[in-house]
Amino acid sequence: MTLNPGSRGDRDAVRYPVASDPHGHRPVLLREVMDLLAPVPGESVIDLTAGRGGHAAALGASVGAGGVLTLLDRDPDNLAYAGARIAAMPGAPRVHQIHADFRSVALMMPAGGPPANAVLADLGFASTQIDDPARGLAFSHDGPLDMRLDPTRGETAAQLVARLDERELADIIFQYGEDPFARRIARNIAQTRVRMPISTTDQLASLVRESYGTRAAASRLHPATRTFMALRIAVNDELGALEGLVAAVRDAAHAAASGLPTWLAAGARVAIMSFHSLEDRIVKRAFAQMIEAGWAESLTRKPVEASPAEVGANPRARSAKLRAIKLVR
Numbered sequence: 001m002t003l004n005p006g007s008r009g010d011r012d013a014v015r016y017p018v019a020s021d022p023h024g025h026r027p028v029l030l031r032e033v034m035d036l037l038a039p040v041p042g043e044s045v046i047d048l049t050a051g052r053g054g055h056a057a058a059l060g061a062s063v064g065a066g067g068v069l070t071l072l073d074r075d076p077d078n079l080a081y082a083g084a085r086i087a088a089m090p091g092a093p094r095v096h097q098i099h100a101d102f103r104s105v106a107l108m109m110p111a112g113g114p115p116a117n118a119v120l121a122d123l124g125f126a127s128t129q130i131d132d133p134a135r136g137l138a139f140s141h142d143g144p145l146d147m148r149l150d151p152t153r154g155e156t157a158a159q160l161v162a163r164l165d166e167r168e169l170a171d172i173i174f175q176y177g178e179d180p181f182a183r184r185i186a187r188n189i190a191q192t193r194v195r196m197p198i199s200t201t202d203q204l205a206s207l208v209r210e211s212y213g214t215r216a217a218a219s220r221l222h223p224a225t226r227t228f229m230a231l232r233i234a235v236n237d238e239l240g241a242l243e244g245l246v247a248a249v250r251d252a253a254h255a256a257a258s259g260l261p262t263w264l265a266a267g268a269r270v271a272i273m274s275f276h277s278l279e280d281r282i283v284k285r286a287f288a289q290m291i292e293a294g295w296a297e298s299l300t301r302k303p304v305e306a307s308p309a310e311v312g313a314n315p316r317a318r319s320a321k322l323r324a325i326k327l328v329r
């Protein structure tokens with residue numbers, strides 16, 4: 001490997017030698033996450049969104065063989081991949097793998113295990129999920145209209161599109177996707193599904209493009225971008241899951257501040273990285289409430305964002321907003 005000691009990416013590769021994924025997945029804001037969570041040998045850490053194990057590998061290396069790393073993911077394949085990646089590291093910590101939605105983290109933590117000293121949630125989807133046509137998350141390749149991050153349960157996007165009435169569809173596309181043509185797209189979906197089921201990503205993408213009419217050519221983004229994002233958020237109830245997670249953190253912060261045993265240790269650091277303004281708003285409000293109540297202090301006065309160099313190397317980092325708190329001792 002050739003290293004240019006001047007660039008941040010290369011400095012991180014030296015500092016976190018386990019961070020590069022053989023499949024090319026780049027963990028977003030890795031250095032910033034590690035600086036904020038500051039895990040030390042022997043601690044217990046939770047990665048609530050294990051994904052491809054990029055952040056988890058760096059967290060695991062920091063807590064070392066005497067530490068505990070709990071991995072959660074809704075996607076069983078990502079969870080298994082991340083778990084195997086950590087287990088293969090020299091000096092790997094003790095690893096617990098939990099296939100679950102992070103909203104139930106408080107119920108899922110192994111009984112009798114140590115409370116967590118650091119917790120990370122890196123929201124959304126992994127590159128391997130969006131790149132797999134079988135997952136139906138992208139309009140760039142044809143596949144079944146699925147979109148579930150946990151393919152073992154729940155309603156698919158095709159089922160959601162068939163079930164909701166036109167007004168509900170328009171609200172989802174407008175609120176989560178902020179698409180100005182939401183009503184027109186919903187009407188087109190409602191008229192089309194009477195004739196045939198909408199069951200593939202290509203079908204939905206062409207229908208959205210058609211709804212844009214002559215404006216499609218002038219659109220900076222592919223016309224289907226916002227509709228796909230909105231339906232993915234709805235299929236996976238992503239905002240509900242995040243509300244559940246911040247409620248679990250809030251309850252634990254309250255308990256820890258009152259000296260009661262809970263899944264978070266006194267002084268625990270919690271970092272949440274979001275990619276959508278509605279997500280960031282939920283995190284910002286919840287953290288502000290905990291700080292106001294005197295249960296936590298802020299570690300990020302403003303949300304941390306990626307540098308132009310990181311965005312250049314990894315365009316997904318563009319919309320990342322990282323906020324972190326530390327529970328009171």
Ligand SMILES: C[S@@+](CC[C@H](N)C(=O)[O-])C[C@H]1O[C@@H](n2cnc3c(N)ncnc32)[C@H](O)[C@@H]1O
Pocket residue numbers: 025026027028048049050051052053054055056072073074075078100101102103122123124125126149241242
């Ligand atoms: C952006 S990726 C995480 C990438 C990871 N930090 C890494 O460096 O490899 C997000 C992961 O979170 C998972 N996920 C999304 N929402 C979740 C939820 N509510 N509960 C558990 N896992 C979730 C997705 O399945 C995906 O694997």
